[in-house]
Amino acid sequence: MVSCRALARPVRTRIAPSPTGDPHVGTAYVALFNYALARRHGGQFLLRIEDTDRQRSHPASEAMIFDALHWLGLSWDEGPDVGGPHGPYRQSERSTIYREHAETLLAKGAAYACFCTAERLAALREEQKAAKAAVMGYDGLCRRLDPADAKTRRAAGEPCVIRLAMPEADSVTVHDLLRGDVRFERPQMDDQVLMKSDGFPTYHLANVVDDHLMGISHVVRAEEWLSSLPKHEQLYRAFGWEAPVFCHLPLLRNADKSKISKRKNPVSLNHYRRAGYLPEAMLNFLALMSYSMPDEREEFSLDEFVAQFDLTRVSLGGPVFDIEKLTWLNGRYLRRLSTEETIGRLRAGVLSDAYLGQVVALCRERVDTLEGFFDYASFFFQGALAYDAAAREALVPKGRTAADVRKSLLALVETGVDPLLEWRPDTVEAALKAFAEGAGWPVKELFMAVRVAVTGRTATPPLFETMAVLGKELCRRRLRGAAETLR
């Protein structure tokens, strides 16, 4: 059902996340379909870390991706953590491979060195934008350089990038499993950078080289990649390799149909985990996005999903990630659990010894009876908070307006919380202080507002420790919730 060509070789699929943030729900979505395709055909599913952007890649992010995917019950046959015959599975450890391949392309004349500075490129972009140019990309200046000269300059150590020499055809036709032939007109096909001046490859090069070397038969990825397919197919052609089958999945959407984003929707898998969604429900829900079982069944296990999986059944409209339906589904799963099983789930999370231990350590000296403990520490066990009149008042320091605080809380989430990959008392403190300074807020005022937002109270254990225990996702959610009540 996948295509004749595909059956000729083993089905090997992969998920290739970039470790630049919190584990994303879209990663899980694409991983699920890749997993199902491989399993359905008795092939392999691999995990590859695409960390060629050394500015933004973070080991903590990588660890969270593994953890979140494992939590969902997805496993891979090859990957950085489990090894495999085609390793290493971390692109940052494959630099020489990319360098060699870039040289191959250079030697074939399929790529060329480009000495244009970032400044020139920025200026060029400005110019094109200002002129409302129809064709936007790189203008090919260095492509016209004499190859011998370029070689000399490169040998002399002049900084440069390697660009792919795209054919100068009027149009190119590529193939997508679900969309069929897709024809691109000449713009949109400029000479992409393959190797950055820091010696690391870009996504385009690394991705194609690795997919080929790792024997990937089907590239199932998000639709945002569709427009770079001409470049990728050109790379396969330039190398003389057989291209895999490409299939682009529709993007998950916000309620307003835009591409799912953290400003409009929780996108971190950690959020759903902390909020108490069951992994099997989450997976089931994700499978409902753009897909349907032949018998229209809506509740099914991973194995049942895999057993009937047919890539051609995915529909192409961008599915809105509807948390209400996810929550309904989750309720169905939760109710199916026995009391013992439910207790087990609670014990794996908010009632674990580890979590309880942290909470008790923070609260014990502030409580006189065991019962008092439950009153005092209740916010450690709740989800979104309801802010009463007193809390709302404490949220807004004298001399500030609700709108002002609201904006600041939201800004704090965006600039202070979201980028913080390591969530500990010291890092939280640093982030909060940095934000206060940048926003011109007296720390005392900001900390009280945050304290109330995050706990619903004015009297709590030390703020940073408390926030560390609550976790990034819950803090984020309550910060946004507080901002919302200030509307």
Next chain:
RNA sequence: GACCCUGUGGUGCAGAGGCCCAGCACGUCACCCUUUCAAGGUGAAGAUCGAGGGUUCGAAUCCCUCCAGGGUCGCCA
């Protein structure tokens, strides 16, 4: 702006020329059950299948045009 993708009730999907004056699920509303709230059950409202043209005896399903939404135009992935 250019290029590309998509377009079935508010949302997720079914439907691959007649079985559809469109089916399932979420949500909404009502009723039943029930001390309450849920859950569960039953039912209702809600779609001229984006619009307009074709093709055909017959179109949600095929073709064309338009419109709308989305994505991409980075030494980010």
